[in-house]
Every structure is written in C-alpha cells, then in structure tokens.
Amino acid sequence: xxxxxxxPDGPKVPIFRAMDKTIGSHWEETMIDTSRTIxxxxxxxxxxxxxxxxxxxxxxxxxxxxxxAGPATQELYKAVPRQVFQKSEIVCGDESPxxxxxxxxRIKNEQWAGAQGxxxxxxxxxxxxxxxxxxxxxxxxxxxxxxxxxxxxxxxILRPGGVFGCVTPHADHTSWVVDMRTAFASLPFxxxxxxxxxxxxHKVGRWYDEAWVRTYLLENGFCAVEVRVERGTMPIRNAxxxxxxxxxxxxxxxxxxxxxxxxxxxxxxxxxxLIGQHLEDKYGGKGWEMGYACIVASGVVRK
Numbered sequence: 001x002x003x004x005x006x007x008p009d010g011p012k013v014p015i016f017r018a019m020d021k022t023i024g025s026h027w028e029e030t031m032i033d034t035s036r037t038i039x040x041x042x043x044x045x046x047x048x049x050x051x052x053x054x055x056x057x058x059x060x061x062x063x064x065x066x067x068x069a070g071p072a073t074q075e076l077y078k079a080v081p082r083q084v085f086q087k088s089e090i091v092c093g094d095e096s097p098x099x100x101x102x103x104x105x106r107i108k109n110e111q112w113a114g115a116q117g118x119x120x121x122x123x124x125x126x127x128x129x130x131x132x133x134x135x136x137x138x139x140x141x142x143x144x145x146x147x148x149x150x151x152x153x154x155x156x157i158l159r160p161g162g163v164f165g166c167v168t169p170h171a172d173h174t175s176w177v178v179d180m181r182t183a184f185a186s187l188p189f190x191x192x193x194x195x196x197x198x199x200x201x202h203k204v205g206r207w208y209d210e211a212w213v214r215t216y217l218l219e220n221g222f223c224a225v226e227v228r229v230e231r232g233t234m235p236i237r238n239a240x241x242x243x244x245x246x247x248x249x250x251x252x253x254x255x256x257x258x259x260x261x262x263x264x265x266x267x268x269x270x271x272x273x274l275i276g277q278h279l280e281d282k283y284g285g286k287g288w289e290m291g292y293a294c295i296v297a298s299g300v301v302r303k
Contacts (some may be wrong), residue, residue, distance in 0.1 A: 023247045028102055030244040031069040038234045038245070039071035042167050042294055043138055045230055047075045049298045050134055050165040056080045059087040061132045063157070065122045065150075066140030067092040070103040072165075077112050085114040089132075093120030123149040127157045130303075138167045139294075142200040142207045148220075155221040160303040164222060168207040169199040170229055170293035176246055179290075180253070182282065183275040189266060192257045201252070213297050222299030230296050233289040239279035241287070243272050250275065 023030050047053070052060070060080075064073045070092050077085070090112065092103045097119055104117040120127070122137065123146045135154050141147045154164050177198050184193040199208035206212040214227045236242050243250075251268055 023244055026244075028105075031102060032106065034245060035069040035071040035074055038292075039138070040075060041232070042230060042296065043071040043075040044079065045228070046072060046136065046138060046165045046167055046296050046298070047079050049226055049228070049296060050136070050163045052076060052134065053079045054081065056084055059084060059089075060134055061089040061159075062091070063125075063127070063132045063135045064090075064092045065094075065120065065125070065135060065137045065154075066144060067094045067103055067117075068099055068139070070106055072136040072138045073103070073112060073115060074106070074110075077110070077115075082113065085112075088114055090115035091120075091132075092117045093122070093125070095119065095121045123153065125153050125157060129156050130159045132157050132162055133159055134163050134165070136165045138165075139169070141166055142168045143202075145202050145204065147202075147204050147207065151216075151220055155301055155303075158301040158303075160301070162301045163298060164217075164301060165296075165298040168213070168295045168297075170210065170231075170295050171197060171199050171208040172229075172231075172293040173199050173208070175291040176242075176249070179242065179279065179282075180246070180250070180275075183278040186278045187266075187271070187274055190262075191266075191271075192262075193253070194257060198249075208295070210295050210297075213295055217297060217299045221302055223302050225297070225299040227295060227297045229293060231291070231293045233291050235287060236290050237287045238285070239276040239283070242279055242290075243276055247272060 056079075062073075062076060064070060064076075067073065073090060073092050076090070092100070092107070092115060094100050094103070100117045100119050106112065107115045107117060122140065122144055135158055137150065137154075141150065144150055158164060181193055184191040197208065200206075205216060210227050210229050214225055217225045236245075250272060254263055254268060254271065
C-alpha cells in the first residue's frame with residue numbers, strides 16, 4: 001500500500017521537547033499534572049473509542065507513540081482490568097530521552113504493570129512489523145514534521161485488524177492564542193504575532209480539520225474510521241499555570257517569528273515574565289476557564 005504524501009516535510013521542532021528550558025526545573029511536575037488534569041479526559045475518550053475498556057479481557061500489545069508524559073497510557077490503565085496487563089505488552093515511546101525517563105518514573109511510581117519506556121522515533125520506529133494490536137499518537141501529528149511517514153510506520157507495525165488512534169488540535173482550538181495575542185500586544189516593544197493557524201506547527205496536511213482527517217485515514221490504510229470533535233473547558237489556576245502549559249509554545253513562537261536580534265534583546269524569560277504580568281492584570285490575579293477543541297480519531301488497519 002502506498003501512503004499519499006500531503007506536503008513536503010515540515011520543520012524540525014526540538015523546542016517542544018526541551019521542557020527543562022521552556023517550562024523550568026519543575027517541568028516534570030507540570031507535565032504529569034497536565035497529563036492527569038487537562039489531557040486525561042481527551043485520552044480517556046480516545047482509549048474508549050479504540051474499543052478498550054472494562055470489557056477488554058484478551059491481552060493487548062499497545063504502543064503509546066510520541067508519548068510525552070504518557071496520558072494515553074495513564075487512561076489505558078484506568079480503563080482496562082488489571083489482570084489483562086499480566087500478559088500484555090505496553091510500550092511508551094518518545095524520541096526524547098527526557099520524556100522517556102519521565103514516563104519510566106510514572107511506570108514505577110504509578111504501578112503500570114507490564115509497561116516499559118523506550119526511546120523511539122515515531123517516523124522510523126524500528127519495531128517489528130505486525131506486532132501491535134493498538135497504536136496511539138496523542139497530540140503529536142500536528143507537531144511531528146513528517147506525519148505521512150509516521151502513519152506509514154503505524155500501518156506497518158499494526159497487526160491485521162489492529163486499531164490506530166490519535167488526538168490533534170482542532171482549528172477552533174484558539175483560546176490560548178487569544179491570550180497569547182493580547183499578551184504580545186501588551187509588550188513594551190514590537191512583538192510579531194502573525195495571523196495564522198496555530199493549531200498545527202508544520203504544513204503537512206490538515207490535522208486540524210476533522211473531515212480531512214477522516215478522508216486521510218480512509219485513504220492511507222484504515223477502515224471503520226471514527227472521528228469526533230471534543231470541546232470543553234480546562235481550568236487555568238493562575239498566570240503561572242498558563243505559562244507552565246504554554247511555555248513551550250511561547251518559545252517556539254519566538255524561535256520562528258522573531259528575528260535573532262529581537263530574541264537577543266528580549267529573551268524567553270523576560271517575555272514570559274511580561275506575559276505573566278499581563279495575564280495577572282487581565283484576569284485580576286484569579287484563575288479562569290479556557291476553551292479547547294480537539295479531534296479524536298480512530299480506525300482499524302486494512303491488511
């Protein structure tokens with residue numbers, strides 16, 4: 001089967017994995033907290049949509065690819081009976097050794113029996129063909145610069161009848177952009193913030209468009225495709241909490257939209273401090289609810 005190319009490869013975005021620099025020394029606590037609170041409901045929806053839950057009794061081979069802090073695996077262990085994991089294979093893979101070290105800590109501390117963390121490149125996993133019953137990529141395909149290559153590898157490693165699931169930001173996922181835009185407008189110097197679709201980092205496909213995602217999966221090796229748009233609100237405790245969550249996005253924006261001279265004059269920490277002050281003023285030093293919209297998609301591989 002030939003995977004259709006949607007666009008030339010996008011840019012590399014390693015800044016999204018330099019969490020110690022873009023969030024700070026408390027990045028591990030932030031990632032786990034975000035995984036449990038903000039990302040938990042989305043990944044619970046994904047796990048359920050993939051047919052995994054209380055009625056799952058047969059062993060599974062589950063890959064959480066580009067796993068980050070492991071929110072998909074976290075919800076898997078909540079949903080599926082514990083005895084299933086005694087004979088199952090659960091792999092949490094990420095290309096960042098930092099992320100893998102973090103998820104290994106969660107595996108140990110939260111007793112995810114049978115799970116393992118491994119450094120894995122989603123574009124070229126090197127995993128055995130026809131080896132997994134389920135593959136998940138939660139909030140990765142809008143960032144990974146070669147999503148076509150990723151999907152081709154997913155099809156290769158899934159067993160016949162295996163299930164793929166993914167979460168990507170919808171085009172309407174803009175509440176954070178509104179806050180970022182007003183913050184940049186408040187900065188005491190010229191701060192470029194172009195009008196563009198911020199739901200996707202690269203230009204490869206339209207992972208923010210639910211109709212496109214459905215068609216893409218159907219044309220690239222999957223059947224029984226189910227696509228939903230999940231909308232809701234997430235609690236932002238205060239300005240610092242917002243900066244913890246969107247610090248990586250702020251760093252990325254500065255890297256791609258600001259000149260080297262502007263970044264030298266106004267570094268990330270200065271900008272984050274000014275954004276924090278703006279948000280404190282905007283919301284009166286209190287927390288607020290921020291809207292979200294994400295696509296939750298799944299499909300059964302055709303082999």
